[in-house]
Amino acid sequence: MLGACAVGPDYKRPEVETPAAYKENAGWKVAQPNDAADKGAWWEIYGDPLLNNFQQQAQLSNQNVRAAEARYRQAVALVSEARAQLFPTLSASASETRSRAAAGRINQSQINAQGGVATNYNLALNASWEADLWGKIRRGIEANEASALASAADLSNTQLSLQSQLTQDYFQLRALDAERRLLDETVAAYQKALELTNNRYASGVAAKSDVLQAETQLKSAQSQAIAVGVQRAQLEHAIAVLLGKPASEFSIAAAPLKLDTLPPVVPAGVPSELLERRPDVATAERTVAAANAEIGVAKSAFFPSLTLSGSTGYQSSSLAGWLDAPNRFWSLGPALALTVLDFGARRAQVAQAEAVYDENVANYRQTVLTAFQEVEDNLSALRILEQQAQVQDEAVKAAQQSLDILMNQYKAGTVSYSDVITAQTALFSNQNTAVSILNSRMAASVLLVKALGGGWSAGSVETKAQ
Numbered sequence: 404m405l406g407a408c409a410v411g412p413d414y415k416r417p418e419v420e421t422p423a424a425y426k427e428n429a430g431w432k433v434a435q436p437n438d439a440a441d442k443g444a445w446w447e448i449y450g451d452p453l454l455n456n457f458q459q460q461a462q463l464s465n466q467n468v469r470a471a472e473a474r475y476r477q478a479v480a481l482v483s484e485a486r487a488q489l490f491p492t493l494s495a496s497a498s499e500t501r502s503r504a505a506a507g508r509i510n511q512s513q514i515n516a517q518g519g520v521a522t523n524y525n526l527a528l529n530a531s532w533e534a535d536l537w538g539k540i541r542r543g544i545e546a547n548e549a550s551a552l553a554s555a556a557d558l559s560n561t562q563l564s565l566q567s568q569l570t571q572d573y574f575q576l577r578a579l580d581a582e583r584r585l586l587d588e589t590v591a592a593y594q595k596a597l598e599l600t601n602n603r604y605a606s607g608v609a610a611k612s613d614v615l616q617a618e619t620q621l622k623s624a625q626s627q628a629i630a631v632g633v634q635r636a637q638l639e640h641a642i643a644v645l646l647g648k649p650a651s652e653f654s655i656a657a658a659p660l661k662l663d664t665l666p667p668v669v670p671a672g673v674p675s676e677l678l679e680r681r682p683d684v685a686t687a688e689r690t691v692a693a694a695n696a697e698i699g700v701a702k703s704a705f706f707p708s709l710t711l712s713g714s715t716g717y718q719s720s721s722l723a724g725w726l727d728a729p730n731r732f733w734s735l736g737p738a739l740a741l742t743v744l745d746f747g748a749r750r751a752q753v754a755q756a757e758a759v760y761d762e763n764v765a766n767y768r769q770t771v772l773t774a775f776q777e778v779e780d781n782l783s784a785l786r787i788l789e790q791q792a793q794v795q796d797e798a799v800k801a802a803q804q805s806l807d808i809l810m811n812q813y814k815a816g817t818v819s820y821s822d823v824i825t826a827q828t829a830l831f832s833n834q835n836t837a838v839s840i841l842n843s844r845m846a847a848s849v850l851l852v853k854a855l856g857g858g859w860s861a862g863s864v865e866t867k868a869q
Contacts, residue, residue: 409538411699427782464647471561478554491532527716542699553689560682567853577660578842586628613820666848680856687767707741781851
């Protein structure tokens with residue numbers, strides 16, 4: 404009956420306030436069944452085979468994931484170590500010792516016969532078992548199991564962060580490819596404009612200043628194209644590190660992000676699902692559970708501990724008769740231990756454990772609030788960026804029409820070349836902004852998937868761990 408006792412509070416998940424729906428989810432598009440993120444391989448919704456291949460490589464070779472997996476195995480080993488305390492400990496020993504006692508403790512016959520030197524042979528088997536009367540061991544197991552689940556969720560969170568970062572870097576690199584293609588097209592257009600201006604100058608129609616302005620604009624665009632190469636190289640190196648490869652041995656062929664690309668629709672669900680879908684929320688919640696169990700471990704120090712121990716074996720001063728029955732010995736008995744006075748040390752340990760629990764509860768609730776914020780942030784970002792993209796497309800079309808009209812007027816000699824430069828600059832600026840908006844939309848969709856927990860769920864990890 405005493406073994407059924409367990410001091411300390413039983414764990415209950417801390418209550419958190421969860422809204423009924425996301426504020427930014429109003430009017431959100433309803434996802435079709437085939438649009439929903441794949442459970443686990445959520446990045447496949449983007450339909451990019453190379454990205455899929457990179458994700459598979461990263462799961463196997465990324466060093467941060469390997470480190471998190473090793474930490475998880477450490478946590479699982481600690482669970483096994485804690486469970487082992489429920490069972491007796493057996494140990495065996497064998498020894499031979501030679502000793503000489505002080506002369507005052509040896510009679511004259513021993514001195515004459517042995518010179519005061521004695522030999523002892525020992526063979527012993529020892530056993531001890533601490534009865535878990537007050538649940539100290541069981542609370543310790545509970546704490547380690549919760550920590551192991553927190554470590555499993557940490558591993559999943561590391562994987563999700565890796566997947567998200569790799570996807571963002573990949574689309575940003577593709578956006579830079581699109582920007583480089585835009586700059587190449589712009590350089591080609593400026594080159595034609597320079598040739599036209601040179602011809603007009605040679606004919607005496609245009610001034611030398613027009614030629615210099617055209618050359619300046621061309622060189623500026625060429626310089627920007629070169630600068631894009633620096634950013635792209637750095638992103639390529641970052642992706643190589645995420646894949647666990649040396650940057651010097653890795654390269655990605657250019658493939659511009661198409662300007663008509665649309666981010667996939669991601670179903671947001673309801674806020675309460677985040678408590679099960681976000682691995683960082685699960686980590687925080689399991690940490691609370693571990694801290695709750697540690698309170699029980701601290702409180703068990705107020706009660707006595709009962710240890711049963713026994714030993715048996717053979718002891719002899721002669722090797723020949725070492726294992727004879729008369730040389731056998733044994734001992735068996737319980738030991739009850741209780742700390743009577745510690746000047747408040749145990750109470751301080753309980754107070755510390757309770758304070759750690761309260762801290763982890765606050766961290767858990769803060770993690771949940773942050774999760775809600777991240778979902779709302781990216782829902783609003785996708786909604787607003789979609790509106791901005793529509794307006795920006797109209798701006799690009801208007802800038803293109805304006806440039807076409809001004810170029811014809813310049814050829815006819817009715818406007819100055821500075822008007823053409825202004826129109827060309829406006830067109831490039833609007834086209835570049837359109838690429839930037841598309842990159843932001845793709846990044847927001849990736850971050851929304853991450854904020855929703857990807858394809859992860861707490862139930863699947865708990866089942867696997869058990």
